[in-house]
Every structure is written in structure tokens, then in C-alpha cells.
Amino acid sequence: xxxxxxxxxxxxxxxxxxxxxxxxxxxxxxxxxxxxxxxxxxxxxxxxxxxxxxxxxxxxxxxxxxxxxxxxxxxxxxxxxxxxxxxxxxxxxxxxxxxxxxxxxxxxxxxxxxxxxxxxxxxxxxxxxxxxxxxxxxxxxxxxxxxxxxxxxxxxxxxxxxxxxxxxxxxxxxxxxxxxxxxxxxxxxxxxxxxxxxxxxxxxx
Amino acid sequence: xxxxxxxxxxxxxxxxxxxxxxxxxxxxxxxxxxxxxxxxxxxxxxxxxxxxxxxxxxxxxxxxxxxxxxxxxxxxxxxxxxxxxxxxxxxxxxxxxxxxxxxxxxxxxxxxxxxxxxxxxxxxxxxxxxxxxxxxxxxxxxxxxxxxxxxxxxxxxxxxxxxxxxxxxxxxxxxxxxxxxxxxxxxxxxxxxxxxxxxxxxxxx
Numbered sequence: 001x002x003x004x005x006x007x008x009x010x011x012x013x014x015x016x017x018x019x020x021x022x023x024x025x026x027x028x029x030x031x032x033x034x035x036x037x038x039x040x041x042x043x044x045x046x047x048x049x050x051x052x053x054x055x056x057x058x059x060x061x062x063x064x065x066x067x068x069x070x071x072x073x074x075x076x077x078x079x080x081x082x083x084x085x086x087x088x089x090x091x092x093x094x095x096x097x098x099x100x101x102x103x104x105x106x107x108x109x110x111x112x113x114x115x116x117x118x119x120x121x122x123x124x125x126x127x128x129x130x131x132x133x134x135x136x137x138x139x140x141x142x143x144x145x146x147x148x149x150x151x152x153x154x155x156x157x158x159x160x161x162x163x164x165x166x167x168x169x170x171x172x173x174x175x176x177x178x179x180x181x182x183x184x185x186x187x188x189x190x191x192x193x194x195x196x197x198x199x200x201x202x203x204x205x
Numbered sequence: 206x207x208x209x210x211x212x213x214x215x216x217x218x219x220x221x222x223x224x225x226x227x228x229x230x231x232x233x234x235x236x237x238x239x240x241x242x243x244x245x246x247x248x249x250x251x252x253x254x255x256x257x258x259x260x261x262x263x264x265x266x267x268x269x270x271x272x273x274x275x276x277x278x279x280x281x282x283x284x285x286x287x288x289x290x291x292x293x294x295x296x297x298x299x300x301x302x303x304x305x306x307x308x309x310x311x312x313x314x315x316x317x318x319x320x321x322x323x324x325x326x327x328x329x330x331x332x333x334x335x336x337x338x339x340x341x342x343x344x345x346x347x348x349x350x351x352x353x354x355x356x357x358x359x360x361x362x363x364x365x366x367x368x369x370x371x372x373x374x375x376x377x378x379x380x381x382x383x384x385x386x387x388x389x390x391x392x393x394x395x396x397x398x399x400x401x402x403x404x405x406x407x408x409x410x
Binding site: 135 | 214216248251252254255258259261299302304312316321322323324327329330332333335336337339340342343345347348350351352354355356358359360361362363364365366367368369371372381382385386387389390391392393394395396397398399400401402403404405406407408409
């Protein structure tokens with residue numbers, strides 16, 4: 001296990017925690033207090049840490065992502081299972097109000113208008129409705145004038161992102177690229193967005 | 206308080222929780238068990254809920270954002286204070302490894318190369334370094350080929366976003382637009398990005 005710590009750079013107590021939570025499979029026992037961990041363990045360990053520490057996923061979220069990763073029935077390039085698991089990060093209360101249902105309809109209409117093929121129950125549609133409802137409730141509808149730009153930009157980014165994933169030679173590589181591309185790609189983009197906002201804000205100072 | 210619940214749509218136990226946590230200021234006392242809440246309370250309540258439920262901020266994060274919002278010394282259009290508060294959502298462990306320091310230098314170089322005016326200690330630079338280090342550790346450098354596209358896109362979005370904020374007539378309106386634009390704008394964009402990824406993924410199915 002000390003080799004695992006050394007090779008992955010993840011501290012021992014964290015490794016033990018992931019093992020206890022069942023995120024990291026146990027090594028192959030070679031003696032009473034000895035187990036062997038392979039390259040697969042190192043990779044898995046790095047992925048778990050990235051999802052939790054960079055992506056902000058919960059242990060439960062990571063468990064669900066790994067289940068999708070390990071499910072051979074899921075096509076390698078299919079982002080849907082993973083997106084489903086990683087999107088629902090926040091606990092959301094009431095989704096039964098008239099305002100929310102209206103926002104949900106707006107979200108669905110927006111996707112239909114762009115001709116996007118999306119599952120009608122996609123969690124990202126609910127997440128979009130959450131944000132739209134909140135913006136309406138706050139009277140910040142002017143921000144919604146950016147929606148067409150956001151949708152166009154998201155579309156322009158998603159093409160090369162998905163294309164990159166399919167360049168991977170095997171299913172395992174594809175799935176890994178989907179997970180990291182979705183979660184870490186979002187972290188990268190959000191950080192750049194904050195930096196660009198700070199830059200444009202400073203131009204006004 | 207029942208009027209506050211009705212007008213904001215936030216349930217009573219949640220309102221009480223926000224009051225107890227000091228996020229929502231107390232109403233003006235009019236009797237032993239009576240207090241009056243005004244329009245400002247309703248607005249504040251909606252913002253707190255949006256930051257927590259849609260933006261995924263912690264109570265501590267919201268407290269810091271509200272402190273920046275209420276600080277009259279901060280220029281209304283300045284995104285930096287708020288961005289500082291809202292960016293650090295995840296607990297990050299070790300930022301002293303050689304790999305992280307290398308990633309942090311890459312992040313700073315990327316910003317310098319684009320000519321972005323950004324505080325050298327901007328938390329988003331650390332967040333970017335976190336994501337870059339994780340991608341390197343996972344051997345997923347191919348995703349980094351998208352970095353120029355991400356940076357260009359972030360830049361293209363930030364211009365109109367900041368411009369929108371400055372159109373607000375008063376400081377309070379500007380600050381509110383900054384908070385919701387940063388946090389809810391990110392939620393809107395991330396949801397659209399997932400939907401666009403699902404769409405492009407489905408084209409391959």
C-alpha cells in the first residue's frame with residue numbers, strides 16, 4: 001500500500017478512506033498483512049481523487065460514476081450515463097411550483113429549438129430549469145439575453161470534446177476520457193471563465 | 206414571517222435556518238412575537254436560496270459572498286471579490302507537490318500569453334492548476350489540446366457578461382447581477398454544455 005501511496009501521490013489515510021468506502025477495490029492478498037496493487041489501482045485512485053477534489057463530487061457521486069465506468073453494457077463514447085451521475089451535485093428542494101414547471105418547459109423548448117437530441121428526462125434539463133427559475137425569481141431576466149450565445153458556445157465546444165473521446169483506442173480509454181472530460185473539462189473551463197471575467201472587469205476599473 | 210414565506214416561496218424551516226445562520230438579517234420588531242420583513246428581505250432570501258440550491262455554495266460561501274455584496278467599498282462592477290468567494294467550493298489537499306507547482310506556472314503563463322489582467326493570486330488560477338495537474342496525473346493530456354478553444358470561448362463570453370452588469374443603474378443592481386451572473390450564469394452554461402455533449406454523443410450512437 002505504501003507503493004500505491006508513493007506512485008499515486010495520494011496520502012495513506014485518504015487511500016484507506018477510499019478503500020473503506022468501496023471506491024477503490026482491494027488489492028490481491030499475498031499474505032496476512034500484505035496485498036499487491038497494480039497499475040489499474042493507481043489510475044483508479046488518481047481518478048477518484050480528481051473527481052472529488054477538482055470536480056467537487058461527493059463519495060456517493062463518485063460511486064455512481066465508477067459504476068457507469070465499470071458497466072460493460074454502456075458504449076464507451078456515451079456521455080449520458082456519466083453526465084447523469086455527475087450533474088446532480090446540489091440538493092434541490094421544490095420542483096413542483098408553477099414557476100419551476102414553466103422554467104422546465106422553457107428549457108425543453110430551448111433544446112428542441114436547437115434540434116438537440118437529448119433524453120426528455122436528462123438531469124441537465126432540470127438543472128437548467130433550476131437556474132432559469134432562480135434568475136426569474138430574482139428579476140434578473142436581462143442575463144437571459146445571453147442564452148443564445150451560451151447555447152451556441154456550448155454546441156461549438158461539445159463537438160470537438162466528443163470527437164476527442166472517440167479518438168481513444170479502447171472502451172476503457174473512452175470512458176475515462178468521458179469522465180475526466182466532463183468533470184475536469186468543466187473545471188478547466190469554469191476557471192478560465194472566471195479569469196476572463198476578472199480581466200474584462202479590470203478593463204472598467 | 207408567513208408573508209415572507211409566501212412572497213419568496215422559500216419554506217418556513219429554511220427561512221428560520223437562514224436567520225439562525227445570520228445569512229438573512231432579522232426583521233424590524235413590531236411586537237413581542239412580531240417582526241416586519243420588507244422587499245429587501247424577499248430579494249435577499251431568493252438570492253441566498255439560489256446561491257445554495259442552484260450554485261451549490263456552502264453556508265460559509267454564501268456568508269462571504271453577502272459580505273462582499275454589502276461592502277460599500279467594493280465597486281459595483283468589480284467581479285473580483287465575489288469571484289474570490291464563490292470559486293473555492295471544493296476542499297483541496299496538497300498544493301505543494303512539484304507537479305502542482307508546474308501546473309500553476311502553466312496556468313499563469315496561459316493567462317499572461319492571452320494578455321489577461323488578473324490578480325496573480327486569483328483563486329481561479331489555483332483551480333485551473335488543480336484541473337491541469339489532475340489531467341496530467343491521469344495521462345489525459347489530449348484534452349488539453351482544447352485549451353486554446355476554451356480560453357478563446359471564455360474570453361468571448363466574459364465581454365458581454367461584464368458589459369451587461371455595467372448596464373445596471375445602481376451599485377446594488379450591479380452587485381446583484383455580478384453574483385447571479387457568476388454563479389447562476391455558470392449553472393446555466395454548464396447545463397447547456399452537458400446537453401450539447403449529450404446531443405453530440407447521441408449523433409455517434
